Amino acid sequence: MKGKIAIETSNAPGAVGPYSQAVRVGELLFTSGQLPIDPATGKMAEGTIANRAHQALKNLKAVIEAAGGRLEDVLKTTVFLSDIGNFQEVNAVYAEYFSSPFPARSAFQVAALPLGADIEIEAIVLIN
Secondary structure, three states, rough: OOEEEEEOOOOOOOOOOOOOOOOEEEEEEOOOOEOOOOOOOOOOOOOHHHHHHHHHHHHHHHHHHHHOHHHHHEEEEEEOOOHHHHHHHHHHHHHHHHOOOOOEEEEEOOOOHHHHHHHEEEEEEOOO
């Protein structure tokens, strides 16, 4: 097995701390949590939680693609929400990005997320 390789792309927002957007080890990719920040402007997506879920998932897709993967390769996601009341609206957006067989997933309500975000999504991906 090769060592870990840091994945970076300008098509997703840069890290807000000392970490990589993703790390690949062999065929496994571990993404950092993706916030709903537009990489072109550096600003949080505005509007509804659906708008921000779309942006977080676009960022996740960009990081996965930078590593040579596809959303179809995602094994598991973790969704962090500042308000679990947004769960159903986020589910509707999520279903636009993933299809059956869906990745495994966990979702949690958290007290706070970086930069005041209300959603963050990370993934584990198998890249062949």
